[in-house]
Amino acid sequence: MSSKRTIAVTVNGTRYERKDVEVRLTLADFLRHELGLTGTHLGCEHGVCGACTILLDGKSARSCLLLAVQADGHKILTIEGIAPSADKMHPLQEAFRDNHGLQCGFCTPGMLTTLIEFLRDNPDPTEQEVRIAISGNLCRCTGYQGIVAAALDAAKRMRAAP
Amino acid sequence: MKPPPFQYHDPRTIAEAVGLLGTLENAKLLAGGQSLMPMLNMRFVLPDHVIDLNRVEGLSYIKETGGVLEIGAMTRQYEVEFSEIVRTRCPLLHQAILQVGHRQTRNRGTVGGSLCHLDPAAELVSVAAALDATIVVTNASGRREIKFADFPVAYMTPAIEQNEILTAVRFPLWKAGHGAAFVEFARRHGDFAIVSAAALLERDGGGIIARASITIGGIGSAPVRVKELEEAIVGKTASAELFRTACESCRKLDAIEDIHAPASYRQHLAAVLSRRALEQASGIAPQSATSVH
Incomplete structure (x- = not known):
């Protein structure tokens, strides 16, 4: 058994064969x-900070705790794939910008991918529910206040224009 | 922070997985990867072979048969979280699972993986102790059942042989309408509890406690059933006063010490959290949906 494998994955809608x-x-x-x-x-x-969160078949997961071989045949969505087009941002991205939901930006990809799944399941969350949803994502800049405000604002925007 | 080199195997059947486990030296089973992957990344473990169970068929299910809830080992924690059977028939498990890690980890983490990892503060391990669960393991000659009381043999060491795979867990269900509460103290939501308390109560028509189960997690090398407390409340009417007095016995439990808390603090938490769990299970206090933090 070789220590290499050939895999095929779909990332942000692009099919990658024979990697x-x-x-x-x-x-x-x-x-x-x-x-x-x-x-x-x-x-x-090691699965604590949440920065590497991606969506595997639509479900959030920590990509540092998955092997690439385990993704063989699966669909992955990363931060690069969330905006609807090159010149239009996702409502979550807009809400993060407008509510100071980021400073250095390191945790932001994990925050957004986590919140995409959360707001899909819970389109009208309370502040407490948002705080629990992002409890597995560490941010050392914002104190979380701007992130929570952004998530609630994004939920409102997405309800208004689903 | 990268896994060490290993050979990777992804069997499709339980028999194939058991076969590999029985023949390969220094092999590790990979379930949801929420504990083994960090340990690989940090090189706490250096296996020659990793046997990935994620493509094995028939290990992911939740079913109720004759008053027993059986959950397949590779059932993801989020499937338990959203299971209607679990929510209505096994409320303790439903409450506990919401306090296991985060959505991102519950999407991958499995029931069997958590039970095998056997962290003394793990919520699922405490639920298994509270409900007198039966662990089902599979080896080359068939299946074997282990009572949960006999499952932990030492700190984070389950009574599973090297050539065996945990394939299911069975939770005997309590009567419909029984009281249940799982409360824990953790520094942050989703962390392992410093101490947790699981309470189950059944009352007869006159409101007398007919049956009780109280389990403290995070205090010893495995969750502890507090028989003295269970016996002290059975046959009595639930009241805040009864629970306050009876839960004091939890201060006498042997307690571990670590960087998070000294033994005396854990004993204090055991008394406070067992009281809160009983108050919630009996309806004296409202159910808290999340952990204390």
């Missing part, structure tokens, strides 16, 4: 180093 990966390569490193999608950030690399 040779070392079996120990994490999905996060695959996205960043093999596909050049460096929007997925790596903070702790």
Whole structure:
């Protein structure tokens, strides 16, 4: 049994066929180093900070805790794929900009991917529910206030224009 | 912070997985990866072989048969979270699962993985102790059942042999309408609890407590059933006063110490949280939907 495998994945709607990966390569490193999608950030690399959160078949997951081989045949959405088009931002991105939901931006990709799933399941959340939803995402800049305000604002925008 | 080199195997059947486990040296089973992957990334474990169970069929299900809730080992924690059977028939498990990690980890983390990892403060481990669960393991010659009381043999060490795979857990269900509460103290929501308390109560028609189960997690090397407290409240009428007095016995439990809290603090939490759990399970206090933090 070789320590390499050939995988095929769909990332942000683009199909990648026949990618040779070392079996120990994490999905996060695959996205960043093999596909050049460096929007997925790596903070702790042991599943605590949430910065590397991506959506695997529509469900949020920490890409530092997945092997690239495990993504074979699956669909992945990263921060690069959330905007509807090149010149239009996702309502969450707009709300983060307008509510000072980021400063250095390191945690932002994980915050947004986490909140995409959360607002899909819970389009009209309370502030407490938002705080619990992002409890697995560490931010060292904002004190979370702007992020919570942005999430609630984004929920409102998305309800108004679903 | 990268996993060490290993050979990767992704069997499709339980038999195939058991076969690999029985023949490969220094192999580790990979379930949801929410504990093993951090340990690999930090190189706390250096397996020669990783056997990934994620493509094995037939290990993901939740079913109720004859008053017993059976959950397949690879059932994701979020599936338990959103299960109608679990919410209505096993409210303790429903409450506990909401306090397991975060949505991102529950989407991957599995029931069997958490039970095998056997963290002394893990919510699912406490639920298994509280409900007198049965662990089902599969080996080359068939299946074997282990009572949960016999499952933890030492700190984070389950009574599973090297060639066995945990394939299911069975929770005997309590009577419809029973009281249940799972409360914990953690520094942040989603962290492992410093101490947790799980309470189950059944009352007869006259309001007398007919059956009780109280489990303290995070205090010892495995969750502790507080039999003395259970016996002290059975046969009595639920009241804040009864619970306040009876829960004092939790201060006598042997407690571990670590960077998070000294033993005396854990004993204090055990008394306070067991009282809160009983108050919530009996309806004296409203249910808290999330952990204390």
